[in-house]
Amino acid sequence: MLPDKDGPGGGGGQSYPEGEHPSVSLFRDYLRLRTVHPEPDYDAALRFLDRIAEELDLPIKKIEVCPGRVVSIMTWEGTKPSLKSVLLNSHTDVVPVYQEHWKYDAFSAFKDAEGNIYGRGSQDMKCVTIQYIEAVRRLKAEGWKPTRTLHLMYVPDEEVGGHKGMETFVLHPEFRNLNIGFSLDEGLANPGEAFTVFYGERNPWWITVHCPGSPGHGSRFVENTAAEKLRHVINCFMDFREKEKHRLNTSECFTLGDVTTVNMTMVKGGVAYNVIPAEMDVSFDLRIPPTVNLQEFEKQIKQWCKEAGEDVTYDFAQKHMNQNITSTEESDPWWSAFTAACKSLNMTLEKEIFPAATDSRFIRAVGIPAIGFSPMNRTPILLHDHNEYLNERVFLRGISVYERLIPALTSVSALPGEA
Numbered sequence: 001m002l003p004d005k006d007g008p009g010g011g012g013g014q015s016y017p018e019g020e021h022p023s024v025s026l027f028r029d030y031l032r033l034r035t036v037h038p039e040p041d042y043d044a045a046l047r048f049l050d051r052i053a054e055e056l057d058l059p060i061k062k063i064e065v066c067p068g069r070v071v072s073i074m075t076w077e078g079t080k081p082s083l084k085s086v087l088l089n090s091h092t093d094v095v096p097v098y099q100e101h102w103k104y105d106a107f108s109a110f111k112d113a114e115g116n117i118y119g120r121g122s123q124d125m126k127c128v129t130i131q132y133i134e135a136v137r138r139l140k141a142e143g144w145k146p147t148r149t150l151h152l153m154y155v156p157d158e159e160v161g162g163h164k165g166m167e168t169f170v171l172h173p174e175f176r177n178l179n180i181g182f183s184l185d186e187g188l189a190n191p192g193e194a195f196t197v198f199y200g201e202r203n204p205w206w207i208t209v210h211c212p213g214s215p216g217h218g219s220r221f222v223e224n225t226a227a228e229k230l231r232h233v234i235n236c237f238m239d240f241r242e243k244e245k246h247r248l249n250t251s252e253c254f255t256l257g258d259v260t261t262v263n264m265t266m267v268k269g270g271v272a273y274n275v276i277p278a279e280m281d282v283s284f285d286l287r288i289p290p291t292v293n294l295q296e297f298e299k300q301i302k303q304w305c306k307e308a309g310e311d312v313t314y315d316f317a318q319k320h321m322n323q324n325i326t327s328t329e330e331s332d333p334w335w336s337a338f339t340a341a342c343k344s345l346n347m348t349l350e351k352e353i354f355p356a357a358t359d360s361r362f363i364r365a366v367g368i369p370a371i372g373f374s375p376m377n378r379t380p381i382l383l384h385d386h387n388e389y390l391n392e393r394v395f396l397r398g399i400s401v402y403e404r405l406i407p408a409l410t411s412v413s414a415l416p417g418e419a
């Protein structure tokens with residue numbers, strides 16, 4: 001557990017209006033901005049960030065990577081700006097809500113008597129955005145200066161795949177100019193005492209298998225039907241699904257990120273009760289950990305299709321092949337700086353592969369190490385869920401965590417090949 005110096009009303013005996021810590025008030029202000037899909041109010045977010053940049057006295061750069069999709073970057077130049085920089089990334093958008101399932105308005109940032117702050121984005125990831133900002137504010141107030149340059153980046157569109165945000169921006173010359181050596185991005189809450197740290201992600205594969213067959217009248221035993229092939233394909237994928245589920249449930253050290261998940265998500269085919277169709281299709285959502293040999297895995301899929309019968313083919317709507325993972329070797333200078341800072345705060349870390357996808361995959365794909373980390377322990381995982389909340393004490397401790405992490409990471413000494 002972290003020192004409790006930042007409890008409500010804490011911070012050196014100062015008292016705040018209504019007893020609320022100003023960082024908590026700022027967090028609640030930000031939660032009230034409706035940056036929610038399908039029509040996120042990105043202008044409100046940009047105005048908010050302009051205000052912050054002015055308060056922090058940091059230059060802010062805005063790059064419109066796609067029409068209406070602006071990436072903002074605040075830069076705190078280091079005393080050795082030729083060294084590679086450190087990136088603190090966060091996304092400004094949030095997923096939609098089903099308001100009828102919420103106890104409070106999802107955009108009112110209601111705080112209950114226990115200090116739980118309810119709001120869409122309270123965990124994913126408006127908390128982290130404000131924690132970065134407040135840690136920088138404190139470090140500036142202390143007169144501290146970074147050695148390596150620090151960038152705070154705010155991206156749109158993460159929640160709809162990042163295609164018009166980070167995926168495009170990593171290929172932009174302005175991104176290359178940032179000269180990033182290491183990046184932090186979002187992680188997940190941990191219900192226990194420990195904090196979860198993500199060093200890789202699973203690759204999503206969205207596949208449709210096409211099963212053509214002989215058509216005919218529904219009163220006969222037609223040979224070579226689409227349905228027979230479809231059944232075989234479904235059985236293969238579902239048997240594999242059971243095996244993976246079993247592997248997850250019988251190994252103590254496995255988490256969801258260590259196994260392949262398989263879900264049948266769409267089935268198409270047929271026109272009438274008495275007509276045997278000429279084709280039936282089935283689609284699957286697969287999430288494959290970086291430990292799997294992707295070429296071998298695709299061979300397996302090809303084999304299942306071949307066994308299913310004549311002319312069974314497949315195609316991909318999405319097929320990610322990047323298996324870069326970020327080093328968690330003790331000898332790695334970034335990882336060792338990160339873990340040493342956490343250790344100095346008596347934090348326990350649990351290393352995992354992220355079960356879903358975040359913008360970190362695009363950062364890792366261009367060769368930059370990225371750690372997914374949202375400092376939320378003692379917190380149920382409620383991202384994208386109804387009644388998403390974060391306790392204000394957990395939120396405030398997170399600021400102290402970054403107050404330690406930023407100096408640790410920006411002080412990593414020059415690496416081989418650096419000026």
Ligand SMILES: [Zn+2]
Binds near residue numbers: 091124125158186
């Ligand atoms: Zn997120």
